[in-house]
Amino acid sequence: MVGIEQATAPQLGKPPNAEWRQGDILSLPSACFTSYTTAAQPDGELPLQHRPLKLKEKLVIASQDCDIVSADEPNVEAMLLRVKDKPSDRAYLSRAGRNSARLFVLDFERGYVADARHRMFVEKPSLANAERAPWVVDEVTRGEFALWLARRYERPAIPDDIHDALMRPISEEIDRLAQEEPATLAALDRAVRAVRVQLPSRPGPPYALRLVLVLADGGLSSAEAAAVQSFVRTIQERVALSTVPCTLEVDSYAEGELLHNVVRATVLVNLDYVTKGGIELLQTRSRGAA
Numbered sequence: 146m147v148g149i150e151q152a153t154a155p156q157l158g159k160p161p162n163a164e165w166r167q168g169d170i171l172s173l174p175s176a177c178f179t180s181y182t183t184a185a186q187p188d189g190e191l192p193l194q195h196r197p198l199k200l201k202e203k204l205v206i207a208s209q210d211c212d213i214v215s216a217d218e219p220n221v222e223a224m225l226l227r228v229k230d231k232p233s234d235r236a237y238l239s240r241a242g243r244n245s246a247r248l249f250v251l252d253f254e255r256g257y258v259a260d261a262r263h264r265m266f267v268e269k270p271s272l273a274n275a276e277r278a279p280w281v282v283d284e285v286t287r288g289e290f291a292l293w294l295a296r297r298y299e300r301p302a303i304p305d306d307i308h309d310a311l312m313r314p315i316s317e318e319i320d321r322l323a324q325e326e327p328a329t330l331a332a333l334d335r336a337v338r339a340v341r342v343q344l345p346s347r348p349g350p351p352y353a354l355r356l357v358l359v360l361a362d363g364g365l366s367s368a369e370a371a372a373v374q375s376f377v378r379t380i381q382e383r384v385a386l387s388t389v390p391c392t393l394e395v396d397s398y399a400e401g402e403l404l405h406n407v408v409r410a411t412v413l414v415n416l417d418y419v420t421k422g423g424i425e426l427l428q429t430r431s432r433g434a435a
Contacts, residue, residue: 163214167294168287169206170226170257170278173271174198178225178263196263201228203278204267205251205259207294213269221272225263230256249293251282259290261297296413303414306389307344311354312414314383315340318376329372336360336369337376338400341411352391356380357411362401373397 165171177197198204204223212218229237234256241248241258251257257280267275282290303312322330343355358373365373377395384393398407 165206165213165221165272166210166287167206167208167213168251168282168290170203170251170280170282171206171223171272172203172276172278173267173274176204176223176265176267178265198225202226203228204265204275205257207259207261207264209291218269220266220268223265223267225260226251227258227260228256229258246297249290251286251290252280255280261294303342303344304348306350307352307354307391310352310384310387310389310391311342311356311380311393314380314387315414318379318383322376328368329375332366332368332372333376336365336373340414341407342414343411350390352389353394354384354391355394355396355411357407358395358397359400359403360397362399 177195179193179195181191182194183191203226205226206213207222207224208218213221238250238253238256238258241250247261249259249261251259319330322333337358338361339359341357341359343357345352345354356377358377360373361369381393381395384391396407398404
């Protein structure tokens with residue numbers, strides 16, 4: 146009788162690199178950011194330039210958790226983490242907050258700021274040599290960081306004249322409220338979960354614009370309702386005075402009642418920041434700021 150060798154079942158454990166998650170901070174002193182320069186050499190080659198990490202700088206993992214452990218992804222994406230912990234950096238942190246498409250404040254008190262302008266791919270085996278920072282991001286901030294990363298690739302391309310007619314008034318009114326009526330801005334922030342805009346289907350003015358406010362479920366307090374009404378009235382007045390020919394329709398929905406066809410017909414515009422031509426218009430709000 147021919148014997149049958151019994152195969153040993155593999156031991157199931159955590160996949161490689163499972164201890165790392167998106168938003169984790171690490172030190173890798175030998176790492177540097179690499180890019181091509183625009184100064185072509187006589188032979189036509191574009192030389193590489195290297196930007197090493199500075200003394201206090203670290204890296205923050207930008208890859209999704211599933212990609213970190215996936216065998217099909219050989220690298221982990223990381224971006225620069227600046228440490229802005231001087232008293233003179235407080236204004237910088239307040240201007241950035243969640244307002245920037247390029248900067249994300251992971252920890253206001255420690256001055257941890259992720260900078261998406263400097264990114265690199267780190268081979269996964271190198272993570273074994275990385276030193277994990279003795280700091281753990283809370284789950285709320287980790288989720289906001291993931292959304293911020295996603296928003297970098299889904300920001301709507303808004304024509305300049307529509308930006309001037311609608312986006313600029315929104316941005317400037319938020320800035321004014323932050324400076325002059327912080328309590329009103331706080332009420333508006335509690336009430337409005339999202340702002341969506343339906344862009345015109347044809348190019349060139351006159352434009353028929355639609356602004357959709359997504360409001361918090363459960364109803365609004367009197368202060369919140371008043372803040373929303375005042376905000377809408379101001380935007381309508383500013384649009385009416387615009388030199389760009391356009392009309393503005395304003396609708397509002399509770400978050401749980403937002404219709405699928407409304408979502409499909411509109412684009413998300415964050416109150417936190419509005420950009421024109423890649424130039425950030427930073428407001429004064431920030432998560433964690435006093």
